[in-house]
Amino acid sequence: NAGVTQTPKFQVLKTGQSMTLQCAQDMNHEYMSWYRQDPGMGLRLIHYSVGAGITDQGEVPNGYNVSRSTTEDFPLRLLSAAPSQTSVYFCASSYGPGSGANVLTFGAGSRLTVL
Amino acid sequence: QQPVQSPQAVILREGEDAVINCSSSKALYSVHWYRQKHGEAPVFLMILLKGGEQKGHDKISASFNEKKQQSSLYLTASQLSYSGTYFCGSETGANNLFFGTGTRLTVIP
Numbered sequence: 641n642a643g644v645t646q647t648p649k650f651q652v653l654k655t656g657q658s659m660t661l662q663c664a665q666d667m668n669h670e671y672m673s674w675y676r677q678d679p680g681m682g683l684r685l686i687h688y689s690v691g692a693g694i695t696d697q698g699e700v701p702n703g704y705n706v707s708r709s710t711t712e713d714f715p716l717r718l719l720s721a722a723p724s725q726t727s728v729y730f731c732a733s734s735y736g737p738g739s740g741a742n743v744l745t746f747g748a749g750s751r752l753t754v755l
Numbered sequence: 756q757q758p759v760q761s762p763q764a765v766i767l768r769e770g771e772d773a774v775i776n777c778s779s780s781k782a783l784y785s786v787h788w789y790r791q792k793h794g795e796a797p798v799f800l801m802i803l804l805k806g807g808e809q810k811g812h813d814k815i816s817a818s819f820n821e822k823k824q825q826s827s828l829y830l831t832a833s834q835l836s837y838s839g840t841y842f843c844g845s846e847t848g849a850n851n852l853f854f855g856t857g858t859r860l861t862v863i864p
Binding site for chain 2 (some may be wrong): 675683688699730745748
């Protein structure tokens with residue numbers, strides 16, 4: 641039982657490049673989300689999904705795309721990387737919000753640097 | 756939509772107590788508390804639902820005042836292992852959990 645798996649752990653990009661951060665969970669969680677963590681800013685929600693085929697924007701969605709074709713996978717795409725997207729990215733999943741059981745399990749994180 | 760946490764940082768000696776506060780401008784469905792060790796992912800500590808309940812986890816407990824939209828995390832007789840950054844997360848009934856900016860707790864011998 642791996643929980644939430646994120647790849648890659650580290651990535652360096654040049655401005656303007658695109659890339660995809662991968663996230664997979666094996667807990668049959670319906671809810672998945674992406675957060676970014678910056679010093680002094682806490683964890684900010686980028687995008688989330690309440691089930692396969694359903695995604696929505698969080699607090700800071702600009703510059704990012706997501707899709708959810710399966711229950712297990714929730715990739716985050718950076719379309720044209722900018723230095724402001726230098727951050728640590730966390731993927732998280734849970735059984736679902738509003739049920740009192742929206743306890744998030746986080747992946748180990750992906751540290752992205754944009755030069 | 757982020758809840759506000761205070762203090763931003765606190766340093767304790769082993770055995771001392773601490774309180775971390777979290778307040779929201781929106782009505783809360785639940786409040787979550789997570790702890791993050793340096794270089795690691797946040798880990799769930801406890802969840803408090805509407806109803807003003809208080810929960811405990813070893814010597815760490817929390818309260819939730821629904822009317823004031825506030826929660827407090829109490830760390831009693833702190834241990835070195837308590838060091839880390841503590842985040843409160845507010846669930847407002849929509850499909851989101853919003854986190855505060857964190858409280859860095861350092862426990863020294």
